[in-house]
Amino acid sequence: MHTSWRFYLLVAVFGGIVLTAFVAWMSQAYLGYGVTGIRWPVYWGFYITSFVFWIGISHAGTLISAILRLVNAGWRRPVTRCAEVITVFALMIGAMFPIIHLGRPWLAFWLIPYPSERMIWPNLRSPLVWDFFAINTYLTGSVLFLFLPMIPDFAVVRDKSTGLRHRTYRMLALGWRGTPKQWHRLETAMQIMAIAIIPVAVSVHTIVSFDFSMAPVPMWQTTIFGPYFVAGAIFSGIAALLIAMAVLRRFLHLEAYLHPVHFENLGKLLLMMALLWGYFVFNERLVTYYGNEPAEMAVFWRTQRESFAPLYWTMVVCNFVLPLVLMGIRRFRTITGCVIASFGVVIGMWLERFLIIVPSLGHKYLPYSFGIYRPQPVEIIIAGATFAAMVLMYVLFAKVVPIISIWELKAGEHIPAALIPPATEEHPLGELHP
Amino acid sequence: MKAIYGLYVDGQAAQQAVNRLRAAGFADREITVLSPQPMENHDFGQRDKATWMWWIACGGGLVGMATAFGLAWLTETSWPMNVGGLPIFAWWPNLIIIFELTMLGAILATVATLVVSADLGRRSRLYDPEVSDGKILVGVENPPDGALRELETALGAIPEAQVKKI
Numbered sequence: 124m125h126t127s128w129r130f131y132l133l134v135a136v137f138g139g140i141v142l143t144a145f146v147a148w149m150s151q152a153y154l155g156y157g158v159t160g161i162r163w164p165v166y167w168g169f170y171i172t173s174f175v176f177w178i179g180i181s182h183a184g185t186l187i188s189a190i191l192r193l194v195n196a197g198w199r200r201p202v203t204r205c206a207e208v209i210t211v212f213a214l215m216i217g218a219m220f221p222i223i224h225l226g227r228p229w230l231a232f233w234l235i236p237y238p239s240e241r242m243i244w245p246n247l248r249s250p251l252v253w254d255f256f257a258i259n260t261y262l263t264g265s266v267l268f269l270f271l272p273m274i275p276d277f278a279v280v281r282d283k284s285t286g287l288r289h290r291t292y293r294m295l296a297l298g299w300r301g302t303p304k305q306w307h308r309l310e311t312a313m314q315i316m317a318i319a320i321i322p323v324a325v326s327v328h329t330i331v332s333f334d335f336s337m338a339p340v341p342m343w344q345t346t347i348f349g350p351y352f353v354a355g356a357i358f359s360g361i362a363a364l365l366i367a368m369a370v371l372r373r374f375l376h377l378e379a380y381l382h383p384v385h386f387e388n389l390g391k392l393l394l395m396m397a398l399l400w401g402y403f404v405f406n407e408r409l410v411t412y413y414g415n416e417p418a419e420m421a422v423f424w425r426t427q428r429e430s431f432a433p434l435y436w437t438m439v440v441c442n443f444v445l446p447l448v449l450m451g452i453r454r455f456r457t458i459t460g461c462v463i464a465s466f467g468v469v470i471g472m473w474l475e476r477f478l479i480i481v482p483s484l485g486h487k488y489l490p491y492s493f494g495i496y497r498p499q500p501v502e503i504i505i506a507g508a509t510f511a512a513m514v515l516m517y518v519l520f521a522k523v524v525p526i527i528s529i530w531e532l533k534a535g536e537h538i539p540a541a542l543i544p545p546a547t548e549e550h551p552l553g554e555l556h557p
Numbered sequence: 558m559k560a561i562y563g564l565y566v567d568g569q570a571a572q573q574a575v576n577r578l579r580a581a582g583f584a585d586r587e588i589t590v591l592s593p594q595p596m597e598n599h600d601f602g603q604r605d606k607a608t609w610m611w612w613i614a615c616g617g618g619l620v621g622m623a624t625a626f627g628l629a630w631l632t633e634t635s636w637p638m639n640v641g642g643l644p645i646f647a648w649w650p651n652l653i654i655i656f657e658l659t660m661l662g663a664i665l666a667t668v669a670t671l672v673v674s675a676d677l678g679r680r681s682r683l684y685d686p687e688v689s690d691g692k693i694l695v696g697v698e699n700p701p702d703g704a705l706r707e708l709e710t711a712l713g714a715i716p717e718a719q720v721k722k723i
Contacts, residue, residue, distance in 0.1 A: 236632060242635050243636060244631075244632035244636060245632070247651060248647055252654075253653045253654065257657050260658070264660070264661070264664045267664060267668050275594075282688075283689065297677040298677055300591050301591045301688055302590065302675075302676075303592070303602050304605035305675040305676070306594075306595040307595075307606050307608065308608060308610065308674050311671075312668065315610065316667060319614075319660050319667075320664075322656075533691070534595050
């Protein structure tokens, strides 16, 4: 199969950016944490913003895919793998940030509960240790949830390739033949995984929100943070999925598989999540406003009127106004409209994470703990390069693995009417062949 | 291994072949069917549906839960440390670890059951790469020598069938 020079150029450019970020991180480890702008009292800056952001993006795939699988939504078939890949890579990127954030990253293994010499264990009552367990469970589940339905597709590639490629795919296909027993077991396993992965996905971002809401910091200690973070995560995840699908459709010429109806359906989900996000923000702000607690009101006004106001209102426009207009008005709910709204949401959600972290940490209860945060080049390079890392991994994955599930599409073509549950009747799979 | 099999273009033809093999006296466990996608709308696609996978997943979840409970109990009592006035073994925060490891146990048990019960990783079984092109394979592995002719007739009687011997 011929590979275009554009592929190599893309890999070289994005690989170069990732390499630059790696050098920046090495320099941070060598020179010390002073090269960053993270200092007392703002100990969480771009790195933890990016950590929360990428863990949120990871909710694109496995969660959405699992829900669509469980309700047997026929239109999910070309979408699920594009989505599940985002989850795995976003989790990998997100999980790196707590390590990047460490002054001595080589001691990250202290989080792992192993019997050390003095039997000192990680404190299981700490939200940071909960993160470790939740993210690792979600990552393990997501990798398996992605891998299992790829096995029959690896078998197809195995049968059509030769040499080293054949040997590699033969190994990955695990001897798949396609007996009725194998199909039943695979589908049952996917059902169980889908049921298990949904509460895990919800728990992951709830636990990430606990990193904040368990701390006595103004505007953090609120019970709404769990569902607010989960809603935001799904919101940004759908946006990332729409962007990925549009790019794949355009550059891999997948017009026959990714139809406007897929974008329209996901666009409606994006609209619903924008409304939900707006509802949560309104709740959070109104309760704080009525509480009128001085330290909280100081942070409240810093974000709405003072130094952080430009970022705050940009966030509101990106996360609420833009998707509401573009996805709410049917004539704008096109592929282009979805992509514009999604880019807005991705930017808005990154800003949201930043605005949760920095204004509160820079203005706690007593004046001695007031401070400012100025991100330094090393942080900007590392945080920015994660987007390049995502593109790079996605491009490489799409190069070696069928990005659309071959067998699920075929299964959709042959599904008998009697087996289509009512939930899928509105969008039967015939739409794949207009 | 020796085998005789037919390749069919659709599920209906494959079902006819299976029916003919049954009529010739072959039991379902002796008939191999391979398809490029699940064929649940045909009788042969309903074979081997019963599974203990759900129960094994629940069992895996219980093992994960017990592991988490043991880990929390062991680590918190082996170095008792007062954290914000919480009890040394505090249920509320430990429920989070218990939940995560329960789900992890269920997921790992599911995957292990899939690998074992779906015979993944086993080699040297009847297969033809044309299955990847959309054909459905119906055949018999290690058929009795005296039945070869009868099998060839049964498998080849369906229009557009392609019969092969290995």
